[in-house]
Amino acid sequence: MIVAAPARRPRTARRSRGVAWRYAAAMGYLAFVLLPVLYMVLVSLQDSVSAGTVLLPKSIHWQTFAEMWSTVDLGVYLRNSLLIAILTGVCASVLALGAAYVVARFRFRFRNPFRISLLATQAVPGVLLLLPLFVIYVVIQHTLAIHIVGSYFGVVLTYMTFALPFAIWMLSVYVASLPKEIEEQALVDGAHRYEVLRYVTFPLAVPGLVVTFIFSFLLAWNDVLFASVLTSPSTRTIGVGLQNYIADNTLPLWNQLMAASIISAVPAVVLFMIVQKWIVAGLAAGSTKG
């Protein structure tokens, strides 16, 4: 049985009233989300001196959207962030699925210590890790003669690992809720464990993977602390780059900052709209199990 959405079959009148209510609620949520964004737009249209101190711009200052590109290497940072965040999201989700699968499907003696330690890592203040991690990377760089600090590889590796605990947890809860009979049947039929994972579990886990992808993506997208020491000008991310609109002791360019973050949010939103489809796709796939 394939359903596109949780199917209900109530009477038509009740149904349309329900849709109206839902629509009202949806608009409420939309306002909640967009009002602060609207304010960002207003600030971005103000000149840099009055920006942020008035609500409505005295005169619309479109130039902000042109000026912001030269204040900061926005284009480069945006490209880097997208690249790093997508790589982080994909790698973390895939790696985590493997671990999550084991945690969800098997009982082993150190399962709970492992899970506790995963949660524990979430509780570690990032500030604590920064200095030791940097030192470790430099040592590895010297011993293995590879390039970590300042490269895409270094940041992706870091973010990916930071995203793993959440991703493993999320996916293990998710995988545990999926029926295991199909997997077992496939194994009994002689499929390799990898094939089971690839062709049975993976498609079913897509909605969970979308969540971990988005989570890891945003972890990489938002981080400032690690990117500020692990990236070079050519690999700098948007989070760090945006800080350059506000430097100590000079006029903070709030208008350009807001403009730049609106523009840089666009590719991410588009990406999420695409990824959203897979939540539905996963749902459809999941429903076939019934």
Added chain:
Amino acid sequence: MTVALAATARLVDDKALIQGLGRREGMIDVGQSTMTRRRFLEVAGVGAAAVAMPGVMAACAQTGSTPATTSSKLSPATLSLFISKDTAHPQQQSQLMDLIKQTFEKQNPGSSFTWDTYASAAEEQTKLETGVAAREGPDVFEFGSTVVPTAYASGAFETITNSMWDELGGKKAFFQPQLAMSGPSSDKLIGVPWSGNPYALVINKAMFQAAGIKSPPKTWNEFVDAAKAMSNGKDSWGTAMAPADGFDPWHKIWLFATQMGAQLMDDTGKKGLLDSEASVQACAFWLDWMANFKIASRQCATYKGADEIKAFASGNIGMQVMTGPGGIPTYDQGAVAGKYEYVVGPTVPYGMSSLPAKAKPAQGFVSGQYLTIFKYSKNKELALQLIKVMTSPDIQYQLFKLRAQQPVVLETFSKHPEAKVAPWDALYDAELKSYPTPFFGSWLQLEVVLGKAINTIAQQIGVTGTYSKDALKAALTQANQQLAASIT
């Protein structure tokens, strides 16, 4: 470290060992065996960490000790440079760096450099900390004057020897007050001055005129009177302040204390004097602007430095105290454009008619940016060549022209008199009346604990409109205790 890593790899990969362990602990059934393997992986992980740690440490110690090559001929290399971001002049900064690059590449065939920027003090310090701890970082670091003592304390930056200074044109070539923050003594200088950030009083001439005040105040009593004349308690204020800023509070308190002949830290750098009578007085004077004199709006309680600059640019603030040239681009775009002037600020403490003994007629502390050479750089001599280019009078002039920064090489002023035309004349004079902050690594801690103490009281004023001297004294005493705990 190689050993440690290899060991880790071997531990994890060694299937025989894993199976061996598995066999020993559980031959009961398959599930048990895999369980043990799982456990082994965990053990191996922890073991690897334990093995790796001393390895990391040993390797660390090694990577740092690359001896400086002192070959007379410089081999071409690409340097890296870490400087502060000029948000007000982003394109001009790139232009200036291109100019520097052209000159540097011409003088040092085959060599070049890349540059990276930091936008905040936090980023500057984080890079310093990680770089020093890992002994890996840019060849040339630019630091603000108050970070130089910390950089010196870390021992990770080259001393600029006399022969190196000669290469740069001699110490005499530089603005003399700036050298006071280059190092703790003349034989231990690590920072080469690169730009100045002189502090002076900025006044709103229109508001002065409207209030009928003829000349800028010379004493703090005059300052308070003038400010009162310009305040209406609503939308016009004599002055503004930024107590919520991380650094602004200590700037002002240092100024008042210095003009009173007092110190915030003793001569050993080991003991803070924040709870002294003079310190309390200095803090109280500043806070009274909001609480008692009502010459600054209570709204200032949440201000950071940038908010204060914006407030002055709006044209409703009479005077901004101890202000650097950083605000100029903002003022020129604001309502105050054409109506402001940098002047020499008051020096006689509030309630006094002349400077007390031991007091200094300070306008500000020695402030500006310094270039340092990282001790673990492999191209120190080339780095010096880069600094030489950056401190050449021509580049210094471009620094002024393109980025509106004060040059620190004296020849620049004689060659290009426009570097001393208003408002730069007042700033030049102010720079000559700047005094160094104590050159101790612990000064940084003092800045922070003092800022917090002030901020606590300023918030009280913001919310309640008033504060008690006892609360101020208590806050400063606690700050002093925290300082003591961090120093020892």
Added chain:
Amino acid sequence: MITPERAPSAVAVPHAPVRARRPARGSPLRAPYWMMTPSVALLALIVFLPILIAFYISLTGLNQYTIGDWLRAPFVGLRHYMDTLEPQGPFASSLFNSVKASLAFSLLTTALIMPIALGAALLFNQSLPGRAFFRAMMLIPYIIPTFVNAILWRLVFMNGTGVVDQLLSALHLGSRETFWLIGPNSLWAMVIADVWAAWPFVYLMSLAALQTIPGELYDAATIDGANGPRGFLYVTLPLIRSTLGLAVVLSTINHFNNFTLPYVMFGISPPEQVNVLPLNIFVNSFVTFNFGLGAAMSVVALAIMLTPAVLYLRAARVGDESR
């Protein structure tokens, strides 16, 4: 997680997978541990090893004088822990305040986020014209970098010039000069900023969890007369309980650890109500170079945050091993 025991007795749950035997134990199916090796190795190197080093640092007097040769930083034993944990210690009141601020902040935000996020997840799980659009839009706050979010809300809450004060005075609800960034209000300013920025995280998790509920469950529930709130209570909630539990724990921990938001909103000398632990730690380690002290505070923070984690695990384990 769906086990007969945990399914509510009020409603029959058809098609719920019934497990004949416990997984793995005694099963001929070998656990593929190779699948978790990369994760474990990376975590060991990039998270656990730095934690160990940081723990070592917390026992040393690492500061600006020793950072250049940090292996030789003097060993001070538990001194930093004494300074922060002993009632008379110079940093005791500061740490206590920070713990209080962090707890208040993380619990308040989580408490506010859960209903908002769950509501949105339930709403957008239903059929609705333009659902994909709405779903993606809900993620916008999450995409705005924390740094920008902090600046945005600082501007919004700025006294005198901020939108909130302008609105309050226009509606005659309050003075234009209400302080939001200092005093007790500052906590609320930060909570609001963080709720807005972070709720999509829980929303996403809930939405994904809702996807695992087969549609026919609702049909069955509807036939049994359990739709609407009762359907939610008896069908939906039990099925997504473990994910929600995880969301609560992670949300609490994440907010407890939020550093960028308070740092950018309030700077290095924040009001005590918002001087949260990560900010305090950052100031102590990276601003004043007291790495030993900062590391010790972090270890204390870690110990505190393990409590909800362990509590959650105990609850979750009950579900896992139901027999």
